[in-house]
Amino acid sequence: MRVLLSTVGSRGEVQPVVALAVELMGSGHEAVVCAPPDFREWARSLGVAYVPVGPELRATAKRPRDLVPTPEQRRRMIEGTVAGQFRAVRAAAEGCDVIVGGGALAIAARSVAEERRIGYVYAAFAPVTLPSPHHAPPVFGLLGEQPSDGPPDNRTLWAQDAQRWNTLWGAALDAQRGAAGLAPVGDVSRHLFTGTPWLAADPTLAPWPEPSELDVFQTGAWMMADHRPLGAEVQEFLDAGEPPVYFGFGSMHAPADTARTAVAAARALGRRAIIASGWAELSLDEAAPDCLLIGEVNQQALFRRVAAVVHHGGAGTTTTAAAAGVPQLIVPRVFDQFSFARRVGELGIGLAHAPGDPTVGSLTAALGSALAPEVTETAHAVAGRVRTDGASIAARRLTEV
Template identity: 70%
Template sequence: MRFLLSTIGSRGEVQPVVALAMELTARGQEVVVCAPPDFRAWAESWGIAYVPVGPELRGTAKQSAGAVPTPEQRRQMIEGTMAAQFAAVRGAAEGCDVIVGGGALAVAAHSVAEHRGIGYVHAAFAPITLPSAHHAPPVFGMLGQKPADGPVDHRRLWAEDAERWNTLWGAALGAQRGALGLPPLKDVRGHLFTDRPWLAADPTLAPWPRPSDLDVLQTGAWVLADNRPLAPELETFLDAGEPPVYCGFGSARAPENIAMTVIATARALGRRVILSSGWAGLTPVDDEPDCLSIGEVNQRALFPRVAAVVHHGGAGTTTAAAAAGTPQVVVPRMFDQFYFAHRVEHLGIGSAHPSSPPTGDSLLAALRHALDPEVSRRAGTIAGEVRADGAATAARRLIDMR
């Protein structure tokens, strides 16, 4: 069989799709990934066929956190990504039997599958992105949204979310579908997500709440089978003292001055720091030997050897830290990050920092809590429950669709 895995987003969307691609390839299937150009070289280094779609996204990690596009800018962005996705996905789908749309913004995948008369699966990477009476919709930064403060009517918010999808995406999606001879849609979100979506998230860390109106298949998180060794410089740093604190925000936008705040906080607690530069370009504040700056790294190899992980709350980083049994401090900024921050705190495996920018005092309190021996013990317990076979489970299910 031949599969097309389509996604739009940052590393948090692309890495699980590549993990699934590798599992399918290992089972003798043909796979092509269609995703932003930022990750092409990285995916191809794993031997994955890759079709880039849209512009590079890397610069978004350094944009102002308060920058909300105007309605006209938003319209242009939607029409632009819609046209780019339909062009790329249509070409990449040639000869495919099934298309997987990974994440909420893979808007062309289902329509192209419908046009070609082939199978389609929508895969979410966090429960909160799927409609449920048990939680509110995620927060979209591009819409200027903020987390709700106090009790809310979840069903009402999801109904409003459905209307928002129709208003923002309906016209552009209808135009692209019309060009393929497909009928317009009354429910854009329902069309993209379907009533039988897959959930690529760990059932211990991020369980699907029941009862549910959707028939959700939770496969487990799609974790990349990464066996790369750590760099010699990093090994030397780790061996030179007690486990350090890791800080990284991946391909997400980082809070202002977060590197300075984390380093000062860790030093106040007598801890060294490993600072992951990421897309935000985080750098040390001085040349002291207690701080090491790194780039791309195998989190599966690194996280078991650090004292705590300070991060943005992306699905991949949260899952990697949970699987390592390492306490976390989650500093959420948008979308599903607030959900994962809540789950980390609820499970007792770390701290959820408030959505406000971290200060020395607030981060000190959060990190001190995460480093508590009881939190570390609880993190170790939960680690034994986190599964690593999600991508394999999904691959088997896809192959069974023949």
């Protein structure tokens, strides 16, 4: 079987589909990933066939958060994105038997599957992104979308969310479908998600709420074992003292003084700090023996050596930290990050920072709570319940269909 895995997003979307591709290949199947060019070299280093789609996304982390496109700019961005996806996904789907759309921005995946008369599976990476009366829809925030005004009734909010999808994406999607001889889509979100979506999230960290109007198959998170060494500089820093606190915000925008704030908060608690530069390219004012700035790293190995993980709340980082049994402090920014922050608090394995950019005082107080002995003990206990075989389960289900 040959499988196309289509996604658009940062590492939180690309890493899971690459993990599934590696699992499929290990089972004797063929896999190709169609995703933004930022991760092309990494995927190819793993032997994964990779078709880039759209522009590099790394620069978005430096874009001011209050920069909202005009309606005309948004229309052009959406039309260009959809047209580019149709071109890339069509090319990548050559010879494929099924297409997996990973995450909601894989707009063209189902249409190309229809066009080629092959199977289609939609996979979400967090339960909050799928319609349910048990939770409200998240808001991307990438194109200036705002939550609709209305009563706090989840069914109503999901109906408003569906209308937002139609308003933003409907015309561009239907134009491409019409050119391919396909019928227009009346409900864009339902078209993408289907009535039988897969949920690539850990059942302990992100359980699907029942009863449900959707027939959801929860595979567990799509993770890949990382065997890379930590590197001499990181290893020496870890060995030189007590476990430090890790600060990293992935692909998220972060204020210029974030690293300085993080180091000050760690020092206030008598802790050393490791700062991941991330897409925001955080930097330290000067070298000091109690702090270390790092780039790309094996988080699975590093998190087992730190006292706490302070991060943005992305699905991948949250799951990796939970599996490592380390307390978490989440500073959520957008989308599913708020739901993961709430869930970490519910489980007692960490907590969420209050809304807004952290100050030294707020970060020190929140980090102090996250480092409490009872949180550490709970994080250790919950780690044993986090599953790491989601990609294997998904590959098996996919190839048995």
